[in-house]
Amino acid sequence: MRITLRVNNTAHELSVDSRLTLLDALRDVLDLTGTKKGCDQGACGACTVVIDGQRVLSCLTLAAACDGQQVVTIEGLATGDELHPMQAAFLHCDGFQCGYCTPGQILSAICAVQEVHAGVPSHVTRDVRQTVSAATLTDEEIRERMSGNLCRCAAYPNIVAAVRQVLSSEVRS
Amino acid sequence: MNALTFERVPAAADAASAVAGRPRAMFLAGGTTLVDLMKIDVLTPDTVVSVRRLGMSGIDVSDDAIAIGATVTNSQLAWHPVVRDRCPVLAEAILSGATTQIRNMATVAGNMLQRTRCPYFRDVHASCNRREPGSGCDALDGFNRGHAVLGVSEHCIATHPSDMCVALAVLDADVHTLRPNGTTRSIPFRDFHLAPGDTPQIEVTLEHGELITHIVIPHLPAARRSHYLKVRDRASYEFALSSAAVVLDLERDTIRAARLGLGGIATTPWRATEAERSLTGRKASDATFRDAAEIALTGAVAREHNHFKIELAKRTIVRAFATARDANV
DSSP: OEEEEEETTEEEEEEOOTTOBHHHIIIIISOOTTSOOSSSSSSSOTTEEEETTEEEEGGGSBGGGGTTOEEEOGGGSOBTTBOOHHHHHHHHHTOOSSOSSHHHHHHHHHHHHHHHHHTOOOTTOSOTTSOOOGGGOOHHHHHHHTTTSOOTTOOHHHHHHHHHHHHHHHHHO | OOOOEEEEOSSHHHHHHHHHTOTTEEEESSOTTHHHHHHTTSOOOSEEEEOTTSSOOOEEEOSSEEEEETTOBHHHHHTOHHHHHHOHHHHHHHHTSSOHHHHHHOBHHHHHTOOOOOTTTSOTTSOOTTTSTTSOOTTTTSOOTTOOSBSOBTTBOOOOOOSHHHHHHHTTOEEEEEOTTSOEEEEEHHHHBOOOTTOTTOOBSOOTTOEEEEEEEEOOGGGGSEEEEEEOSSSSSOOOSEEEEEEEEEETTEEEEEEEEEESSBSSOEEOHHHHHHHTTSBOOHHHHHHHHHHHTTTOOOOSSOTHHHHHHHHHHHHHHHHHHHSOO
16 A cells, blocks of 8 residues: 655655554665664564654554654654754763664653653652652653663663753753 | 555544454554554454544543543543543553553553453464354463453453553443444443453454444542552553552541442453442441452452462552542542
8 A cells, every 4th residue: 555654754655565564664665774673562662763743662553554644763863963862861871781772762761751841640650630840750750651661781770860861951951 | 464454434434334344354543452463363354444533532521521532542541631630540540551652552442442461362372262262261270370360251261451441440431332334322331341251252342343432431529539559560561460440439537439440350340339339338447448358359269370369459459448548639
């Protein structure tokens, strides 16, 4: 079937098998191999991309279902040589070892920060009626909000530090 | 994955007739269950009809009720300010399940129709009456630590995996559907899911091609004092071993009315109505809650590895009620 995939502000007219996942479309058809295939069954978060502003799993998304939607992948974050603040924070905090989960971690972290700025609760928020704020957000909150991205190297403390760094810098500015 | 046709239709009625016309067609919403199970050949539709852009993704709030479109995402619902304010049990239940990525994809109707996580259901080489009627149940004498103790039959002991549905059960939601013949109907939530009995392959009351359009949660002022407690093997991103959804209507320290739903231990989103009735008029003490917990688990049937769930569920109930009682609302 024919679809239009809009990835990182570029429209691609594609003819795809209905079974093709968005993950395989990105990697094997568009050669955007920054999005990683980890478990390929919705458990690890390595394939996280952003569709219409929401973080989702590209391995459980059919490409056909994304016709006309806006997809952002890790390749769409930097402006020329200038890294996105979350990419810079992962470098600065050493938020990875092997790097395989990192693209998914970074996209997920960017959305997690946006969700905190929107004030929405998580499972560990004491009272779901509360509006959470970046200034008072606990590490437990960051860990819960990032729980959909597994890191087999266990770089978790530094990933939390990277998210914290971006949250703090945005509060200061 | 077998070959399939991906179909978009202009309206909900077209989706219903498109699926009704083909025995192996299925609706596709968020895909978190269906695409997952298609990849491991547990579900093998020849056609998927997309229902995500059919105008069913709004939340309408009135004084009497909250009406929730079938394809509202789990995140959208859990983060809605009126849902959080009027029925925290629902927001808490949703936020305790899966991860943000999955909740951003998964829809309300899809969550209600999600399939069990029983490993024998998910393995096409195992015997499973739910997946292949009459083939037997490898869970009965297999590794059944995660399996149900309530609502079980000799043909199936798989748990219903949803957290959200346990909250919807105590909130007395109504499920609104559109049938392929164009008529609509409303199904009380407690009648929607079916215990396995002799036909574990029939999980819900829907006919083939019948489309959930929205659900309605009637306004329940007492639900401001409500809570969802989930007990599991990991701190996050894990299905429940045991969970409880509670609503407490208190007059000082006396219980006017209570509601109790149970998850992780039953084959359907479980409503413990006798335990609820036992609480009416009693003092809201831990001892009272323990009495209700004993009633709720009367008739529980354990297998080799899941006996611990009976006591765990009782303690879950007591703590959930105690937390609701002590909350500042």
